[in-house]
Amino acid sequence: MNARIDASRSPTKGDARRTALLAALDDSLREVDSVESINVADLSRRAGVTRSAFYFYFENKAAAVGALMEVIYEEASEAGVWLTDVSRDPTERIGQAVSYLFTVTERHEHLYRAVLEARATNPSIRKMWEADRVSFEEAVAEMIEAERAAGRAPDGPDARALAAVLLDVNDRNMERRVVGSCPDHDLHVDVVTSIWVRSIYGTPPLP
Known part of the structure; x- marks a missing residue:
C-alpha cells in the first residue's frame, strides 16, 4: 500500500478520493485515542465520499x-x-x-x-x-x-x-x-x- 500519488501522471478521480480518505483519517487520528473509535461513515463524510467508496479502496x-x-x-x-x-x-x-x-x-x-x-x-x-x-x-x-x-x-x-x-x-x-x-x-x-x-x-x- 502507498499513501502517495505517483507524481509522474495526473491524479485521477480515484486518486483524489483515496487521498481525501487518507487525509480525513489522518485528521481523525489526531482527535481520538484509538482507531476503533473512528466511524467509517463519519470518516467518509469528512472526506466528501460515500461509505462504499471507503471500502472500495480499503478492506477496513x-x-x-x-x-x-x-x-x-x-x-x-x-x-x-x-x-x-x-x-x-x-x-x-x-x-x-x-x-x-x-x-x-x-x-x-x-x-x-x-x-x-x-x-x-x-x-x-x-x-x-x-x-x-x-x-x-x-x-x-x-x-x-x-x-x-x-x-x-x-x-x-x-x-x-x-x-x-x-x-x-x-x-x-x-x-x-x-x-x-x-x-x-x-x-x-x-x-x-x-x-x-x-x-x-x-x-x-x-x-
Whole structure:
C-alpha cells in the first residue's frame, strides 16, 4: 500500500478520493485515542465520499492505517542512510539516526499510535511491518559485517541476529516516546546510541 500519488501522471478521480480518505483519517487520528473509535461513515463524510467508496479502496480501517504507514517509512528511511554510512564516526551517525527516528515518531505521534494498534490486531499490517523490518535488518547486518571486515569492529554474534535485536531496541524505545513515560529526548538518544555502539564496536569503537 502507498499513501502517495505517483507524481509522474495526473491524479485521477480515484486518486483524489483515496487521498481525501487518507487525509480525513489522518485528521481523525489526531482527535481520538484509538482507531476503533473512528466511524467509517463519519470518516467518509469528512472526506466528501460515500461509505462504499471507503471500502472500495480499503478492506477496513486497519488497511487504511497501513496506507498511512508510508508517511513514517518515507521519513524514517533517511535515518537508515545515516546509520549505515560507515564513512562517518559511529557514535555521531548512530546518534543522529536514533535522534531522527525519535523526532519522526513524536511528530507523527497520532499515526504511530494507530500503527501500533493496527499491527496488534491485523495480520496484513503485521506482515507489512515485518517486510519493512526485514529489509532494514539486512542493511544493518551488512553495515556490521563491513565494519568487522574493515577491522573497525571486533568479531561478535551473528550480524543478522545482532541487527534484529538492535532494531528491537529502537522499536521499543520509539514506542515509549508516544506510549508511557520516557527520559528526556537527548538523554534517551544517548542511552540508545550507547547500546548500539557498545554492541557493535565495543567500548570505545576501534580507531
